[in-house]
Amino acid sequence: MVRLITHNLLACHARGCTSNNFPLRFSDAQIETRKADFNADFIRAFMPKLEWSALVDAAKQLGDTSLPLEAPDMLDEEFLKNLHRVLLEIHIEEGSMTCPNCNHRYPISNGIPNMLLAEDEIA
């Protein structure tokens, strides 16, 4: 399953690709929106683990520009609900993610990201 929360945790791991290997860039993304239970405590607890600008950028690639460029200090209900929607309810079903450094392409098919590498690409 690829949601933006998953995408925010994935980096390229091809051999020798150790810098500028995050965030992966979406292309040909087909998305679906599915409701998920809102849990404000989880969103608050997860905020510090997010790479915020990577998230804003990824959402933008999928046509969602609702997130502020800087993460706000005050986390009100409206902000948390929108972040919940962006992080957990947008599913990338098809498409691919490409490494900004080495251009390795990781396909997404039926909602499952393929992070496998060929034998000679393994770090």
Place this chain on the structure above:
Amino acid sequence: MLPTPDLSHLSSKDYELIYEPAEDTFLLLDALEKDAEALRATKPTVCLEIGSGSGCVTTFLNQILGSSVIYLATDVNLHACRCTCATASRNKTIVDCIHGSLACGLHHRLKDAVDIMTFNPPYVPTTSEEVLMAQEKRDIQGAWAGGVDGMDVTNHFLSVVKELLSPQGRFYLVALKANDIKAIRQKMLIENGLKSNIVLERKAGREHLFILSTR
């Protein structure tokens, strides 16, 4: 006692391609249930299962910990990834499943971040060639072929466990008596900096199973 996740959507056809939950799986569930209070008390936000197979373990963790956690899972077998997602959905939860080997692609961002990590590795002693072939073919054999001492894949993964775990993080590992539990624990301590204990052990047919945890 928590119920075992509903797996009625999986058929014998699926179990030709993926590992069917068995005594080792259930012992791991029992260990997680035994530690349930302690796990909740650490207020986890990130769970990661390596080699999720049917998705039974991750879905069970979800029953223990609820929606305040992201459940990540990986499997080298694509059909296992599909079954993991299906099992989560059947039990009204969500698992973010990744088709890949061990913690592939997650090291960079999950350094010191995983609160609960589980691994029921391929632990059956075989030749090392069998392991390599099985992991490369990414089929059901990869779920059990463990190489010399049954520890090839486990040893490979143990070297990255410490850097993935959060300060209060716990790692659960399934192992066989035949893998030499004392040697595993010593190796974990000396080579991997992981202090472990035995959460549960059980004899099931020919197998004497252990669940080790790092806390």
